[in-house]
Amino acid sequence: MSGSAVIRVLSHLSKTSQFLQANKTNCVNVRRPFTSKLQGEGRIRPLDGVKVLDLTRVLAGPFATMILGDLGAEVIKVERPGSGDDTRAWGPPFLGEESAYFLSVNRNKKSIAVNLKYPKGIKVVTELAKICDVLLENYLPGKLGEMGLGYEELRKVAPRLIYCSITGYGQTGPESHKPGYDSIACAVSGMMHITGPEDGDPVRPGVAMTDLATGLYTHGAIMAALLQRQKTGRGLHIDCNLLSSQVACLTHIAANYLNAGIEARRWGTAHGSIVPYQGFKTKDGYLVVAAGNDQQFVKVCKVVSRNDLAENPKYKSNMLRVKHRRELLQILSKRFIEETTGEWLLRFEGSGVPCGPINNIQQVFENPQVAHNGLILEMDHPTSGRITVPGPAVRFSSFEQVGAMPPPVIGQHTVQILKHTLGYGDEEIEQLLASRIVTQNEPQMKRDGENSSTSSSS
Numbered sequence: 001m002s003g004s005a006v007i008r009v010l011s012h013l014s015k016t017s018q019f020l021q022a023n024k025t026n027c028v029n030v031r032r033p034f035t036s037k038l039q040g041e042g043r044i045r046p047l048d049g050v051k052v053l054d055l056t057r058v059l060a061g062p063f064a065t066m067i068l069g070d071l072g073a074e075v076i077k078v079e080r081p082g083s084g085d086d087t088r089a090w091g092p093p094f095l096g097e098e099s100a101y102f103l104s105v106n107r108n109k110k111s112i113a114v115n116l117k118y119p120k121g122i123k124v125v126t127e128l129a130k131i132c133d134v135l136l137e138n139y140l141p142g143k144l145g146e147m148g149l150g151y152e153e154l155r156k157v158a159p160r161l162i163y164c165s166i167t168g169y170g171q172t173g174p175e176s177h178k179p180g181y182d183s184i185a186c187a188v189s190g191m192m193h194i195t196g197p198e199d200g201d202p203v204r205p206g207v208a209m210t211d212l213a214t215g216l217y218t219h220g221a222i223m224a225a226l227l228q229r230q231k232t233g234r235g236l237h238i239d240c241n242l243l244s245s246q247v248a249c250l251t252h253i254a255a256n257y258l259n260a261g262i263e264a265r266r267w268g269t270a271h272g273s274i275v276p277y278q279g280f281k282t283k284d285g286y287l288v289v290a291a292g293n294d295q296q297f298v299k300v301c302k303v304v305s306r307n308d309l310a311e312n313p314k315y316k317s318n319m320l321r322v323k324h325r326r327e328l329l330q331i332l333s334k335r336f337i338e339e340t341t342g343e344w345l346l347r348f349e350g351s352g353v354p355c356g357p358i359n360n361i362q363q364v365f366e367n368p369q370v371a372h373n374g375l376i377l378e379m380d381h382p383t384s385g386r387i388t389v390p391g392p393a394v395r396f397s398s399f400e401q402v403g404a405m406p407p408p409v410i411g412q413h414t415v416q417i418l419k420h421t422l423g424y425g426d427e428e429i430e431q432l433l434a435s436r437i438v439t440q441n442e443p444q445m446k447r448d449g450e451n452s453s454t455s456s457s458s
Contacts, residue, residue, distance in 0.1 A: 045072025063215030069108030113411030185242035
């Protein structure tokens with residue numbers, strides 16, 4: 001290829017791809033997005049250079065944008081002046097003035113406080129959308145459109161914008177007008193119906209799994225959309241919702257009904273199609289044993305010193321064990337309660353049978369593997385002091401997720417974003433502040449040694 005042809009190709013790429021970058025040696029570095037073989041490996045993260053405008057609140061959206069921030073995206077969180085994200089008030093416990101709930105899902109974000117009741121507030125968000133790659137929102141369908149911030153409105157001024165909506169039931173359909181709440185979607189989707197003790201009432205999972213699943217789907221959809229835009233040069237709209245996320249996660253439970261007409265039921269810690277595959281009470285706690293095949297069942301029998309069970313014709317196959325579930329589990333339960341959880345773990349060590357204790361949360365974070373996996377993340381918060389939250393779940397060979405930015409206080413970065421991201425002048429910023437269209441919070445750093453953890457009572 002001639003030199004002039006190379007110049008033409010690079011000129012074209014510079015107009016169509018945000019992933020054409022100049023490196024520190026001033027050489028042109030053309031790369032495919034999100035690959036690991038880059039100059040400066042260990043410092044460059046997959047989403048470095050990607051700007052995300054976050055208009056979401058509570059959990060599903062903030063969880064997704066936190067993951068994007070962990071991967072290097074610059075996340076600008078738009079909040080209501082004064083109260084901000086709803087979860088800031090969800091406590092106790094509180095660390096300083098921030099709830100532990102909010103702190104758990106909002107690291108690596110900047111906060112700008114904007115009042116969207118004013119046209120100039122809408123203008124600020126519109127201008128941010130123009131220079132961002134991704135926008136996330138979790139308003140009721142049509143609400144942002146009424147404010148001039150819907151997908152159809154913004155695509156006209158930001159044609160490359162990836163616009164992601166998170167709702168309870170979707171953008172269209174007979175229930176699309178309803179607000180989305182994890183517990184309601186968990187119930188409507190059938191998740192609550194299949195969760196709980198075998199002979200007891202439906203139970204809500206201990207964390208908001210429907211919200212979290214939706215956040216994970218959202219994160220994946222945005223990553224795919226960035227790749228799609230790299231191919232087409234155009235933005236798009238993504239419709240994520242709690243109902244679809246949770247119904248999709250029913251997997252084999254859904255398939256059992258759709259194909260065989262089998263209605264699901266609650267099994268407690270057990271599995272409807274595999275035996276033994278559940279928690280057993282021990283002398284001092286609980287142990288989960290998962291014999292996923294016939295060979296593992298034979299090993300379980302050996303560990304519990306009941307080889308006769310492996311030879312019993314009623315338990316020779318998983319299908320037979322499911323058929324005679326109650327009798328077999330009664331025998332095993334009587335055996336497991338004779339020893340402590342620790343003693344059973346020693347017995348099962350090296351046996352090839354999957355097993356583990358049912359830990360409380362203190363035991364979870366005392367687990368050396370949890371610490372080894374970097375799941376205890378400490379940060380210095382501007383008002384709460386030293387805080388600790390769960391760290392990223394995924395590790396990459398090409399970069400380390402270090403130096404996380406602590407969750408922001410409301411409007412902590414308002415002036416910075418207006419001035420350095422949007423290029424507003426000092427006079428215009430002062431006018432916005434004076435009219436309370438935007439607010440700026442100047443956090444006072446907590447002094448060393450000051451107790452930052454408080455629990456309010458009501």
